[in-house]
Every structure is written in structure tokens, then in C-alpha cells.
Amino acid sequence: MNRPPQKVNPSETGQPSALAVVGFLLAGFFPLSLQAALPTPVPPSTAPGAGDWIGLISGYIKDGGLVLGLAISVLGFLWIAYLAFAKFNEARQGKAEWAEVGVLGIVGAIVLIFASYLLTEAAGVI
Numbered sequence: 001m002n003r004p005p006q007k008v009n010p011s012e013t014g015q016p017s018a019l020a021v022v023g024f025l026l027a028g029f030f031p032l033s034l035q036a037a038l039p040t041p042v043p044p045s046t047a048p049g050a051g052d053w054i055g056l057i058s059g060y061i062k063d064g065g066l067v068l069g070l071a072i073s074v075l076g077f078l079w080i081a082y083l084a085f086a087k088f089n090e091a092r093q094g095k096a097e098w099a100e101v102g103v104l105g106i107v108g109a110i111v112l113i114f115a116s117y118l119l120t121e122a123a124g125v126i
Contacts, residue, residue, distance in 0.1 A: 044063050084104055
């Protein structure tokens, strides 16, 4: 009974792969001045004092909330624009009246102005 030899996975033997060894050796040849340093993180808009971790985290949460509100507002803008294009297309095909397009434009503008107002007020509250 001759069984073919089984292939051994290099990771099972505990030995590093040749690619890892070559990468480690090449990294050692480059001087430290060529290796880039990570950029410093941008502080939140509230700019807490040094060592104030709670203020730092709450500042990042505030900025994240503002970005989330802005993203929701942008989705509202896109949704109303899509509805306006769809209603315009229906009016061109005769499936809807042009007055519906005008009403959608007026109501859409009011909704967008109201969303912008709420976003501005939320930025002051947060």
C-alpha cells in the first residue's frame, strides 16, 4: 500500500514563509528617515484641553452627529431630486399633469429649506 506523500502547509510547521523573511530583511535595510510617520489626528471642533479625554470623546461624538445629520440631509436632497425627475418624466409622457410637477417643486423646496433649518439648529444644540 503505497500512499502518496501528503503536502505540508508551511504555517503548520511553525516556520515563517520566505516572503515574510524577505519582507522583514528589506524593511531593515531602509533608514528610518525614509519611513513615514503617521499624521497627527485632527482635534474635534470643540477643542478640549490637554488630557481631557471625556471632552475629546464628546467632541468627536458631536462632530460625528453633525456629519450624520449632514448625510441624512444630503439623502433628503437626492430623494426629492429623484422624485422631481420621475414626476417630470411622467408629465412628459402624459401620465401626470404639469401642475403636479409644480406642486412637487414647491413642496420639495419647502422640505429642503426646513431640513436645512433643522440641521443648522441641531448644530447649535449639539
